[in-house]
Amino acid sequence: MREKGKHRRIRKSGLARGFAAAGTGGAAIVIPLLASSGAQAAALPHVPVAAPALAASTGTVRAAVPVSAHQSGAAKATEATYTVKLGDSLTEIAGRHHVKGGWQRLYEENRSVIGGDPSLIHPGMKIKLDGAEGKAGGTGRAKTNERAARSSERAPSxxxxxxxxxxxxxxxxxxxxxxxxxxxxxxxxxxxxxxxxxxxxxxxxxxxxxxxxxxxxxxxxxxxxxxxxxxxxxxxxxxxxxxxxxxxxxxxxxxxxxxxxxxx
CATH class of the missing domain: 1.10.530 (Lysozyme)
Structure with missing residues (x-):
C-alpha cells in the first residue's frame, strides 16, 4: 500500500522533443533534448566538442592571414652607397657602377653631401648610387656589358x-x-x-x-x-x-x- 499523502508521479507515454544549443566558444552545436511534458528538462548529456581552430581567448574564430615580409620585420634592402677613394671623380664612379644619367645624376642625388662644386669630392665621402644598374647583381652588369658590346660594334670608325x-x-x-x-x-x-x-x-x-x-x-x-x-x-x-x-x-x-x- 502506498503511504498516505504520497502520490505516484503519473508518467505520460508521449515524449516532448526539444533542442538545446551548446556553446563552444563561438560555434554552436545543436543537441536533441528529451524532456517529459510538463516536467523539468533532463540534464544535458555530456557531448565532447572539439575547440574551433585558431580561436582567440574571446571565443571569436579568426582566419589565418598571410603576413607580408614588411609586417614580419624582414630587413629592407639597403640603399647602395660608395665610399670615395683618392683619385676618384663623379664621372669615373658613375661609369664604373653604370649609373643611368652619368655623373650629373650622381651629383644631383648627392648635392647635399658634395656641396656646390661637383669636382670637389673627398676620400671617405659616402655617395648614394641611385640609378645604378649593377645593384641588382651580376645579371644587370652582364646586360650592361652586352649593350656596350653591341654599341661598340655599331660605332662608326x-x-x-x-x-x-x-x-x-x-x-x-x-x-x-x-x-x-x-x-x-x-x-x-x-x-x-x-x-x-x-x-x-x-x-x-x-x-x-x-x-x-x-x-x-x-x-x-x-x-x-x-x-x-x-x-x-x-x-x-x-x-x-x-x-x-x-x-x-x-x-x-x-x-x-x-x-x-x-x-x-
Missing part, C-alpha cells in the same frame, strides 16, 4: 687625325652626358697644342710643381686621373682620352668646354 679624334671624343661625350661642341674643342686644342697629342709644357707653373701639362688640351696628370672617362685609354697622350678628360673637367668647372676661351 674615325680617321686617325685631329678631325677623327674630336668626332670620336664627341661620340663618347654624348654617351656620358658631357657637354661640348666640335668648334669648342677644336678652338681650344689649336690654342693649347696646335693639334699635337704629344705636346708637353715644361716651362709653366705646373711644370715647376712637377706636373707638366700634356696632350691636345694640355691636361696635368692629377686632373686627368680625376676626370678620366671610363672606356678611354688611361693615357693623357691618347688624343681621345685627353679630349674627353679635359671636356669632363671643363664641364664640372665651367659648364662646358665651349665656355673656355683661354688658359683653364
Amino acid at each position: 674615325h680617321t686617325s687625325n685631329l678631325d677623327g679624334w674630336i668626332r670620336e671624343a664627341l661620340d663618347i661625350m654624348r654617351r656620358e652626358g658631357i657637354p661640348g661642341s666640335y668648334h669648342g674643342i677644336h678652338r681650344n686644342v689649336m690654342r693649347e697644342s696646335s693639334g699635337n697629342p704629344h705636346a708637353v709644357n715644361n716651362w709653366d707653373s705646373n711644370a715647376r710643381k712637377g706636373t707638366p701639362s700634356k696632350g691636345l688640351l694640355q691636361v696635368i696628370d692629377p686632373t686627368f686621373r680625376a676626370y678620366h672617362v671610363p672606356g678611354t685609354k688611361f693615357d693623357p697622350h691618347d688624343p681621345v682620352a685627353n679630349i674627353t678628360a679635359a671636356a669632363n673637367y671643363a664641364a664640372h668647372r665651367y659648364g662646358s668646354i665651349d665656355n673656355v676661351n683661354g688658359p683653364y
Whole structure:
C-alpha cells in the first residue's frame, strides 16, 4: 500500500522533443533534448566538442592571414652607397657602377653631401648610387656589358687625325652626358697644342710643381686621373682620352668646354 499523502508521479507515454544549443566558444552545436511534458528538462548529456581552430581567448574564430615580409620585420634592402677613394671623380664612379644619367645624376642625388662644386669630392665621402644598374647583381652588369658590346660594334670608325679624334671624343661625350661642341674643342686644342697629342709644357707653373701639362688640351696628370672617362685609354697622350678628360673637367668647372676661351 502506498503511504498516505504520497502520490505516484503519473508518467505520460508521449515524449516532448526539444533542442538545446551548446556553446563552444563561438560555434554552436545543436543537441536533441528529451524532456517529459510538463516536467523539468533532463540534464544535458555530456557531448565532447572539439575547440574551433585558431580561436582567440574571446571565443571569436579568426582566419589565418598571410603576413607580408614588411609586417614580419624582414630587413629592407639597403640603399647602395660608395665610399670615395683618392683619385676618384663623379664621372669615373658613375661609369664604373653604370649609373643611368652619368655623373650629373650622381651629383644631383648627392648635392647635399658634395656641396656646390661637383669636382670637389673627398676620400671617405659616402655617395648614394641611385640609378645604378649593377645593384641588382651580376645579371644587370652582364646586360650592361652586352649593350656596350653591341654599341661598340655599331660605332662608326674615325680617321686617325685631329678631325677623327674630336668626332670620336664627341661620340663618347654624348654617351656620358658631357657637354661640348666640335668648334669648342677644336678652338681650344689649336690654342693649347696646335693639334699635337704629344705636346708637353715644361716651362709653366705646373711644370715647376712637377706636373707638366700634356696632350691636345694640355691636361696635368692629377686632373686627368680625376676626370678620366671610363672606356678611354688611361693615357693623357691618347688624343681621345685627353679630349674627353679635359671636356669632363671643363664641364664640372665651367659648364662646358665651349665656355673656355683661354688658359683653364
